[in-house]
Amino acid sequence: MRPTKGSDVLFFHTFGTKWIVLHSFSSATELLERRGSLYADRPRFVMFEEMGWAPTLTWLRWGPRRFSVAIVLKIAYGLDVDGPQSPWIKLAEDSSEAVGKSGAPASSIMDRFPAARYLPSWLPFMERLRYARTWRPAIEAITRLPFDAAIKLMNAEKAEESFVQSRMKIWFENSRQGCPNRFSLEDIKGAAATILIAGNDTTAATVMLLVLYLMQNQEVQRKAQEEIERIVGKHRLPSWNDIPKLRYTNLVLQETYRINPLSPLGIPHASIADDVYNGMFIPKGTIVYPNVWAMMHDPKVYSDPFRFWPDRYLPKEEGGNGEPLPIGHFGFGRRICIGKYLAENSLLIILATMLATMNIDWPLGPDGQPTPFEPEWSFRGQAIVLPFGISITSRSEKAMAALNEEIDALQT
Numbered sequence: 242m243r244p245t246k247g248s249d250v251l252f253f254h255t256f257g258t259k260w261i262v263l264h265s266f267s268s269a270t271e272l273l274e275r276r277g278s279l280y281a282d283r284p285r286f287v288m289f290e291e292m293g294w295a296p297t298l299t300w301l302r303w304g305p306r307r308f309s310v311a312i313v314l315k316i317a318y319g320l321d322v323d324g325p326q327s328p329w330i331k332l333a334e335d336s337s338e339a340v341g342k343s344g345a346p347a348s349s350i351m352d353r354f355p356a357a358r359y360l361p362s363w364l365p366f367m368e369r370l371r372y373a374r375t376w377r378p379a380i381e382a383i384t385r386l387p388f389d390a391a392i393k394l395m396n397a398e399k400a401e402e403s404f405v406q407s408r409m410k411i412w413f414e415n416s417r418q419g420c421p422n423r424f425s426l427e428d429i430k431g432a433a434a435t436i437l438i439a440g441n442d443t444t445a446a447t448v449m450l451l452v453l454y455l456m457q458n459q460e461v462q463r464k465a466q467e468e469i470e471r472i473v474g475k476h477r478l479p480s481w482n483d484i485p486k487l488r489y490t491n492l493v494l495q496e497t498y499r500i501n502p503l504s505p506l507g508i509p510h511a512s513i514a515d516d517v518y519n520g521m522f523i524p525k526g527t528i529v530y531p532n533v534w535a536m537m538h539d540p541k542v543y544s545d546p547f548r549f550w551p552d553r554y555l556p557k558e559e560g561g562n563g564e565p566l567p568i569g570h571f572g573f574g575r576r577i578c579i580g581k582y583l584a585e586n587s588l589l590i591i592l593a594t595m596l597a598t599m600n601i602d603w604p605l606g607p608d609g610q611p612t613p614f615e616p617e618w619s620f621r622g623q624a625i626v627l628p629f630g631i632s633i634t635s636r637s638e639k640a641m642a643a644l645n646e647e648i649d650a651l652q653t
């Protein structure tokens with residue numbers, strides 16, 4: 242590979258592995274979207290295999306298993322979370338913890354030298370192998386336990402329509418008729434676990450970011466609340482029909498994606514064949530990281546990029562700066578997040594409901610006044626804000642009554 246001066250692509254070799262990091266929207270769109278079929282593979286995630294992740298869709302190589310993507314959005318198991326003590330909550334929390342702190346995908350010594358997984362884990366430089374082994378039971382539990390519970394419901398003929406149920410029906414029927422199955426039981430388990438993990442963890446982490454930025458930016462919160470009052474009124478909760486009309490609220494979400502993309506370096510792709518980009522030769526098997534963080538904070542695209550300012554996307558005549566909505570936080574091309582519409586809709590209805598029902602402020606200090614503080618972050622793999630204190634007051638009795646009614650209806 243030969244770099245061109247001032248290139249938006251950084252490349253390097255480490256012990257026989259070729260890497261490129263894409264720093265601009267244009268290089269990421271050209272390679273991962275327009276030439277997407279060439280970059281649809283994943284590198285091998287040896288450390289994640291050690292953690293017990295192997296059958297999970299996000300880490301799968303490109304190939305016939307891709308069929309799962311079309312269907313994985315269906316709700317995974319048909320199981321209920323019956324209250325805050327539900328064992329499924331603890332299970333999901335453990336796996337989130339494991340993912341959140343496992344480091345950037347494909348970046349451990351084992352990913353470079355797969356044989357390193359057989360070295361003793363007590364060696365000082367094998368910290369990530371120790372981490373993988375410590376968390377392996379949590380990953381295995383989330384792959385196995387809800388799946389077993391869904392099968393139990395099926396056997397008792399109590400199962401509701403779910404992803405696992407529909408796939409298992411096909412699997413059993415093919416087996417009964419002696420027809421080959423295009424997917425294995427491990428594929429079904431992995432795809433179902435993906436819904437749970439990829440969906441739960443990312444959405445929850447983004448809700449925490451929304452709360453943080455609303456707390457830190459009181460004027461943005463007021464402006465979004467005014468929009469909710471104008472479109473929804475004060476006497477009911479926002480509904481799905483309101484969502485497309487909540488333009489500023491949507492910009493608050495877009496600005497949250499931009500200012501802190503959860504996967505700052507994306508999830509790496511790998512190239513399937515040799516390619517040439519801007520005179521640069523990219524050999525087959527190169528690991529490709531989109532540097533989403535750099536794209537989202539490029540001062541040539543976003544003025545004052547570290548300022549949380551949803552108005553930046555509004556046209557100039559409306560007091561904004563006409564800047565482009567962020568892309569890349571859900572990935573690129575053929576491996577783009579399949580849950581993006583589900584995630585976006587869930588986040589918008591949560592955000593609109595929070596804005597309608599509560600004022601979010603800094604936590605109160607000993608003097609009873611809102612007291613600003615610096616939140617703490619974890620940047621191991623995902624960029625997530627750690628739990629922090631807030632103060633919440635209800636906005637209107639009617640909105641709170643409507644919220645309580647909804648909660649009661651969910652619990653019965």
Ligand code: HEM
Pocket residue numbers: 298299300301310313314435436437439440441443444447503504507508509510569570571572573574575576577578579580581583584
């Ligand atoms: C705010 C929420 C979310 C964010 C920021 C997010 C982000 C991402 C990113 C960056 C990727 C990698 C894309 C690439 O390689 O180019 C990805 C992949 C994926 N996401 Fe999400 N995601 C979110 C929610 C969800 C939800 C709700 C689901 C499922 C219900 C989901 C399922 C998946 C799956 C299955 C993949 C792997 C796709 C593949 O490898 O082909 N995600 N996501």
